Amino acid sequence: MTDRLYYHDSYLTEFRARVLEAGPDQKRVYLDQTAFYPTSGGQPFDKGTIGGVDVVDVVDEDGRIAHVLAAPLVASEVTGAIDWHRRFDHMQQHTGQHLLSAVLLGLYDAPTVSFHLGAESSTIDIAKSLDGGQLRAAERRANEIVFENRPVTVSYGHSSQDLGLRKPTGREGEIRIISIQDLDRSACGGTHVRATGEIGPILIRRLDRIRGNMRIEFLCALRAIARARSDYEALSAVARTFSSPLDEVPALVNTQREKLTESERLQRRLENELAQARGRELYASTAPGPDGVRRAERSVDAITDALRSEAQAFTGGSKAVFLAIAGDPPALMLAASSDSGVHAGNLLKTVLFAAGGRGGGSATMAQGSLPSKPLIDQVVQAISAQVGASASNA
Secondary structure (H helix, E strand, C coil), X not given: CCEEHHHCCCCCCEEEEEEEEECCCXXXXXXXXXXXXXXXXXXXXXXXXXXXXXXXXXXXXXXXXXXXXXXXXXXXXXXEEECXXXXXXXXXXXXXXXXXXXXXXXXXXXXXXXXXXXXXXEEEEECCCCCHHHHHHHHHHHHHHHHHCCEEEEEEEECCCXXXXXXXXXXXXXXXXXXXXXXXXXXXXXXXXXXXXXXXXXXXXXEEEECCEEEEEEEEHHHHHHHXXXXXXXHHHHHHHCCCCHHHHHHHHHHHHHHHHHHHHHHHHHHHHHHHHHHHHHXXXXXXXXXXXXXEEEEECCCCHHHHHXXXXXXXXXXXXXXXXXXXXXXXXXXXXXXXXXXXXXXXXXXXXXXXXXXXXXXXXXXXXXXXXXXXXXXXHXXXXXXXXXXXXX
């Protein structure tokens, strides 16, 4: 068993310990006691050094803790040093989670079902749907409790007792309890601050629906300040672009979005009309073959809506077939007039399937793809032959 010093003092940054065991490569070390927190309960492991060697992972192994080092360590007694910046940040985020979870439960009966402390932000999943106004109210109440600087304490109790926990624990025996005065009691083995004032500001930033629950992204302390500053600067840059006061940016952006949507709609309509005009012009300038069918073949970068409009306009005339070939990725589109004798969907599906591709469509318009570019010439020749045969039988 490893004596977990962080259970009793989360502010301990240096300690002495005896090396009890090491792995064959001397990079996995077990100590008689440690202040290093292992990944557990949604909180990442501590970093720092042991005997001057960087700690790259800390693993809880059923009662004892493994310290994974960047280089071999050969020693019987060592000094451990915790990366305090990382440790204190985790203490703030984790205690902030306890506070926020208690507030959400108290205000809206919304229990927390999971917690994750990430490198840039943290999340809690709650088993209830809340709207933006409710989250803003929860954020405000959480920050009020931060300003009250309520004590955060560590105590212990036995699982057989009524411990008054916010969430029942599945652990048995002695239970470590983190309490926020007159607010919360939670079973937890993590590291925490001594008072809510040390959490710093709490910022709720995003809301997502995940597997039936609601995921809330939040940040505490300097993380919240840095994110708020970044968001403000991004919004200010948008305001400067529009020469607009900051508070008017949302309405202005919405207006510009509506104008852009209308412009895109007009552009699509004009492109469609232009494509139809090209199709009619191409039909008029294309001489019928010996079988009376007008054939058009186009090599294109991609098969687009405008190209489909052009093909439909071309095959809007009598006895017409339009074939478009795209090379990257390899794809084909076939359009045929109803009197051409060609069923575009059946023909293209049959030819592509024989070449290992796939596709299909209606009698007048079909589209499909090929597994490789070298097959294009083979497929085009097969389509031309089938068109000729179908037209002759029409």
